[in-house]
Amino acid sequence: MADRTRTRLLNALKSAGPQTAADLATGLKVTTVAVRQHLEGLHRDGLVDFEDLKGSVGRPKRVWALTRAGHRQFPDNHANLVLGLLNGLGDIFGAEGLDKLIAHREEQSRTAYMAAVAGAEDLPGRLDVLAHLRNQEGYMAELVADESGYLLIENHCSICAAATACQGFCRSELKLFKDVLGSEVSVERTEHQLSGDRRCVYRIEPHA
Incomplete structure (x- = not known):
């Protein structure tokens, strides 16, 4: 106990x-x-x-x-292995190889996320599905509604080691959220763990 x-x-x-x-x-x-x-x-x-x-x-x-x-008590997806693989990829294939890897991961995630949100009828439904997916991936995600929209809060970064080595992963995830949630909403990252914040927070607001 x-x-x-x-x-x-x-x-x-x-x-x-x-x-x-x-x-x-x-x-x-x-x-x-x-x-x-x-x-x-x-x-x-x-x-x-x-x-x-x-x-x-x-x-x-x-x-x-x-x-x-x-x-550090929370998992970071085998940080040492990930860092070693990324460094090796960069040494062999250079920045272009890393960009291709990030784009490939983004496309795989986009396909899976789009399939998951396909049955959601509105933005709150899509956000609930997205938060659930991120929780399954270890991000400790939660969704908070406020007067102007929503906050998608991720209290843990399960790919922190990879994102630290290559911040293209963070840019890719922001683009992924925008694609999945659709052109009728804006998505802005307002807190960023790799910039010194405690967590990552995304403000999501419907366009007027």
Whole structure:
């Protein structure tokens, strides 16, 4: 049970970002005392850290977040193998070879995604399918509606190593989303993990 609670805490901090012990306890439906005990253990292991934020009144609020080591607890699709293959491909075939590989992957994904969204009747339906597909691929995706459209939030990058080595993968995924969702919507990446943000976020808005 203890290991399961630790895993749930790591997942909660990964998917929702920095939180207080009380917020985590509410989300996980356990006591704040139990959460604090587990956070202290994770802190000793170097997986989480905290910051005491001063409010306008009262005591500072302690906010917990994952460390770099904590983020590395999540899978990255065999990073070392991927990096080795990409470096080898670049050495043998150059930038043109990498571009062809990215284009091939994009086309495969486009075919699969377009088939999956074919039965969706409207934009919310297509977005639900897209978020589901991205979740299956390990991106910890969630969809949030707001007053002007939607946010597709990806709390984990399951191809982070490949994208770090070649940011053409990120450009390809943005183009893929635009193709799958159709010309009647705009898609803009507003947060980017490789640019230093905690997650990748795509703002999706219907054209007026």
